[in-house]
Amino acid sequence: MTKVIVSVLLLALLCCGIGYQQLQSALKMPLKVENSTLFKVERGTGFNQLCQAWQTKQWVDSCFKFQVLAKLDPTLTDLKAGLYELDTSAVIDNIRRINQGAQVSFSFTIIEGQPLRDVVANIQKQAHLSQDLDIENLATQISNTQENLEGWLFPDTYHYHSEDSASGLLKRAYNKMQQELDTAWQTRAPDLVLSSPYEALILASIIEKETGLASERPLISAVFTNRLKTNMRLQTDPTVIYGIGADFDGDIKRKDLTTYTPYNTYKIKGLPPTPIAMPSKAAILAAVNPPESEYVYFVAKGDGSHQFSKTLQEHNRAVKQYQLN
Known part of the structure; x- marks a missing residue:
C-alpha cells in the first residue's frame, strides 16, 4: 500500500512538474507576428475569441495553455477594446498590453501659421480618425460660440487613438487656444x-x-x-x-x-x-x-x-x- 501511495505521489509530482514547465514555456512563448502589427480588439471580445483569432492567423499554435493561464490569472480576461500594436514579445505580454488599454497612439500636428482650410484638409486625411466634421457648421460644432473658427485652433501636436473623432481633436485644440489666449490677455500691457x-x-x-x-x-x-x-x-x-x-x-x-x-x-x-x-x-x-x-x-x-x-x-x-x- 505504501508503495502505491508513493507511486501516486511521484506521478502527481511528475505531472505537476511537467505542467509547471508547460506553463513556464507558455509564459515565454513569443507571438508570431511581424514587427509593429496592428490588431483591433472589438468591443465585447472575450479571451477565447481573441486567442482563437490569433490561432487562425497562426500567431499562436494552440490556445489551451493560455486558457489555463487565464484560469489561474482571471485578470488576463479583462480585454479593453481598441487598436493595439503587437510585437514578437511573449504572447502574455501582448495580452497584458490589451488588459492595460495601451492602445497605439497616432498624432496630428497643427502648424503655426496654418489657415483653417489647411488644418481641415489635413485632418480629413488622417488615418484611424473618425471623420465627423460638419464643414458647413464647423464653428458651431467645435466651439458653440464662435462664428468663425479661423485662428482658434492652437498649433501643437495632438495624440489620439483609433476611432477618436476629428471633431473631438479640434475641440481639444480650440480649448487649448482659449486657455492660452485668456492667460496671455491677463498679462497684457x-x-x-x-x-x-x-x-x-x-x-x-x-x-x-x-x-x-x-x-x-x-x-x-x-x-x-x-x-x-x-x-x-x-x-x-x-x-x-x-x-x-x-x-x-x-x-x-x-x-x-x-x-x-x-x-x-x-x-x-x-x-x-x-x-x-x-x-x-x-x-x-x-x-x-x-x-x-x-x-x-x-x-x-x-x-x-x-x-x-x-x-x-x-x-x-x-x-x-x-x-x-
Missing part, C-alpha cells in the same frame, strides 16, 4: 491699443504670418501697434493674400493691393474682421506685450529677416536696398 482677446488673436495671426523669426515677433508687433495707435493702415500682405483666398497664385500683384476685400489692409483701417491663421503662443504674447519702439515700417531683406524703419524716408531707402535691387 496696461496701455495696450487692443480692446479684446479676440483682437489680440487677430493681431497675433498677422504677426505669425509676417515673420518666421521668433526674435522678430516683438518688433513686428510694435510696428502694427504703433500704426493702430496713429490710425495708419496696417498695409500687410498676408491679410491681402488671405482675402484673395484659394484664387491666390503665389504672386501678389499691384491690383491685389488696390482691390477691396474686408482683409485688404491697404484699403481698410484697423484690423481685419477675423484672424488669418493659427498663431503660436509666442505670437500671442508679442501681440499683447509689444515693446516700446518708434518703428512704423519694415521690409523683407530676402533672407527671412526684416529691416525696420522709423520714418518713410528710411523705409524708402530700405526698400530700394533690399527690394528694388
Whole structure:
C-alpha cells in the first residue's frame, strides 16, 4: 500500500512538474507576428475569441495553455477594446498590453501659421480618425460660440487613438487656444491699443504670418501697434493674400493691393474682421506685450529677416536696398 501511495505521489509530482514547465514555456512563448502589427480588439471580445483569432492567423499554435493561464490569472480576461500594436514579445505580454488599454497612439500636428482650410484638409486625411466634421457648421460644432473658427485652433501636436473623432481633436485644440489666449490677455500691457482677446488673436495671426523669426515677433508687433495707435493702415500682405483666398497664385500683384476685400489692409483701417491663421503662443504674447519702439515700417531683406524703419524716408531707402535691387 505504501508503495502505491508513493507511486501516486511521484506521478502527481511528475505531472505537476511537467505542467509547471508547460506553463513556464507558455509564459515565454513569443507571438508570431511581424514587427509593429496592428490588431483591433472589438468591443465585447472575450479571451477565447481573441486567442482563437490569433490561432487562425497562426500567431499562436494552440490556445489551451493560455486558457489555463487565464484560469489561474482571471485578470488576463479583462480585454479593453481598441487598436493595439503587437510585437514578437511573449504572447502574455501582448495580452497584458490589451488588459492595460495601451492602445497605439497616432498624432496630428497643427502648424503655426496654418489657415483653417489647411488644418481641415489635413485632418480629413488622417488615418484611424473618425471623420465627423460638419464643414458647413464647423464653428458651431467645435466651439458653440464662435462664428468663425479661423485662428482658434492652437498649433501643437495632438495624440489620439483609433476611432477618436476629428471633431473631438479640434475641440481639444480650440480649448487649448482659449486657455492660452485668456492667460496671455491677463498679462497684457496696461496701455495696450487692443480692446479684446479676440483682437489680440487677430493681431497675433498677422504677426505669425509676417515673420518666421521668433526674435522678430516683438518688433513686428510694435510696428502694427504703433500704426493702430496713429490710425495708419496696417498695409500687410498676408491679410491681402488671405482675402484673395484659394484664387491666390503665389504672386501678389499691384491690383491685389488696390482691390477691396474686408482683409485688404491697404484699403481698410484697423484690423481685419477675423484672424488669418493659427498663431503660436509666442505670437500671442508679442501681440499683447509689444515693446516700446518708434518703428512704423519694415521690409523683407530676402533672407527671412526684416529691416525696420522709423520714418518713410528710411523705409524708402530700405526698400530700394533690399527690394528694388
